[in-house]
């Protein structure tokens with residue numbers, strides 16, 4: 439598939455053409471496709487921002503956690519929503535290691551799916567995993583989702599799962615009537631994990647802002663109880679949450695004493711349409 443037709447040079451915004459294992463623009467800016475298959479399209483001056491993306495350890499923890507299938511209902515739900523709309527080109531903005539990106543590409547083999555993430559490790563992991571199942575309708579690119587190296591009005595759907603919302607940029611890259619699906623934690627999400635860590639457990643705040651240029655069509659809630667087995671899997675889940683950075687070493691140790699964790703998983707899918 440000719441992914442280069444969707445991309446613009448991040449430096450001069452010119453068109454790209456493929457030159458061997460690189461994308462080259464008309465002005466000669468050249469970006470190599472890594473041997474694993476992802477492409478780093480961060481502007482040279484923005485390379486340091488790559489630190490803003492998830493680290494190798496965080497990506498590894500997340501991909502190991504996904505093997506437990508505890509979040510499979512979330513993947514099924516996002517695939518089902520994507521199937522309701524025109525979906526020739528789907529962007530996964532803040533794709534991480536590609537669990538949902540690949541799920542969608544497998545569900546819709548005639549669609550193209552591009553995952554953007556600041557984390558080189560996430561893109562590399564996603565590309566390797568796509569290659570293992572011979573999926574050639576996925577491409578991962580290291581880029582900021584606030585400045586995606588994409589043509590305007592090229593995408594049918596942007597999915598944005600547990601990542602920052604770059605609504606102005608989503609508006610630019612979407613076709614008119616295209617959809618954004620913003621997925622975020624629901625009120626009771628991971629209450630079981632929080633009750634192991636903290637004495638006082640509060641519900642998560644749910645926010646569904648209006649974004650300029652979009653109408654909010656609906657919010658769909660997915661809520662289920664699950665048991666996470668194995669201390670490694672529990673710790674991997676913890677590593678991928680915001681609590682990991684906010685919890686004291688003393689509180690973190692509480693997780694070492696448990697080998698199974700009962701918790702609610704609650705996620706909201708806010709569906710917006712570009713006006």
Ligand SMILES: C[S@@+](CC[C@H](N)C(=O)[O-])C[C@H]1O[C@@H](n2cnc3c(N)ncnc32)[C@H](O)[C@@H]1O
Nearest residue numbers: 491492532533534555556557582583599600601
């Ligand atoms: C909590 S993770 C979610 C990843 C994936 N959507 C998932 O649900 O498994 C948030 C991701 O957003 C990425 N991220 C944060 N800020 C970003 C930015 N400005 N541009 C691109 N990616 C960003 C991080 O590197 C990380 O992989």
Ligand SMILES: [Zn+2]
Nearest residue numbers: 447450463467
């Ligand atoms: Zn250029």
